[in-house]
Amino acid sequence: MTAVHAPGVDEPPRSTMFSNARVVGDQIFVSGLHAGDGAGGILGDGSTYDQARIALTKIQRLIEAAGGVMDDLVVLRLYMTDIDEKAEVGRARAEFFTGDFPCSTLVEVRALVDPRLTVEIEAQGVLGSSR
Template sequence: MFSNARVVGEQFFLSGMHAGGPDGPVGGDDAHAQAVETFRRVRALTEACGATVDDIVVLRIYVTDIADKAAVGRARSAMFSGDFPCSTLVEVSALVEPGLSVEVEAQGFLPKAAPAAD
């Protein structure tokens, strides 16, 4: 049906990550708590692709309430340092599961392998 992540050549792509769980969103209806969990999942999936969050160059963030922009921004700022990824934040009417308030897509480049020592 879909992949949570794909590595294509030197790039990686993460599909919409969110805080959904079997008993509802991790963090309940708290947008900041959902964003923290969402970005934790983005980090884990990025690392599974062989990269780090510093290798992410683009984020697309979807929120169901634009008033949550600052709360989501705090969670985003806690994950990144140095050069931040290019980002878009958009309000949408709903996400894939009831109660979700944040979803994130990411893409970036895998780190270049260090040249072999002679």
């Protein structure tokens, strides 16, 4: 098992006791990522679209650091605080995938770790599977 680190993706503080991403064999597991900047702020303009785009960019950086591409993702789990904004998340997703879309779960939640966050995305894939 190997931890994955990528430029532009802040490492969680050790006190939180989790990793952003781990590779086991050819599988990659990515923790729920969001638009937080790692210093208590929110990146981007705060819109649901922008927050989804930022979370997916972080996922892409981790996948690429592990030697894969976004189309290697098999599953996305999306957590939103307002399900009525799902089209905005879909618009962001369409910018990151060129092949078949990954399997997906979309769940509305009452809150995320910071009340300013509207989207958190978790991913799982098989490196090299899209080739």
